Amino acid sequence: MDFIKELETELVEAQNLPDFKSGDTITVSYKIKEGTKERIQQFQGVVLQRKGSDATGTFTVRKMSGNVGVERIFPSASPSIDSITVNKRGVVRRARIFYFRERTGKSARIKERRIYN
Numbered sequence: 001m002d003f004i005k006e007l008e009t010e011l012v013e014a015q016n017l018p019d020f021k022s023g024d025t026i027t028v029s030y031k032i033k034e035g036t037k038e039r040i041q042q043f044q045g046v047v048l049q050r051k052g053s054d055a056t057g058t059f060t061v062r063k064m065s066g067n068v069g070v071e072r073i074f075p076s077a078s079p080s081i082d083s084i085t086v087n088k089r090g091v092v093r094r095a096r097i098f099y100f101r102e103r104t105g106k107s108a109r110i111k112e113r114r115i116y117n
Contacts (some may be wrong), residue, residue, distance in 0.1 A: 008055040023090030
């Protein structure tokens with residue numbers, strides 16, 4: 001088991017991701033290659049879950065596009081992720097908020113966590 005973890009740390013370079021958890025609203029800037037061109041696209045939404053450890057970890061982000069919910073799973077160690085910014089910190093009581101998928105209107109709001117200096 002230790003041998004596998006050592007290989008993961010050697011092969012996958014660690015990214016400096018900000019500290020976020022489920023319920024937070026984040027913007028993920030990721031690189032898209034179209035032919036020979038490369039551009040950065042942003043995906044802003046609510047984090048539904050974080051799964052796995054550092055090298056093999058993933059996180060799921062959900063946004064509403066019109067009336068359709070769009071979810072995307074990002075690997076934490078992906079080289080295509082340019083940056084992640086945390087827009088709002090949310091107050092949720094669970095690590096995985098899949099109940100958020102069925103919510104609409106006022107019940108789909110997440111209370112914001114206030115940070116005092």
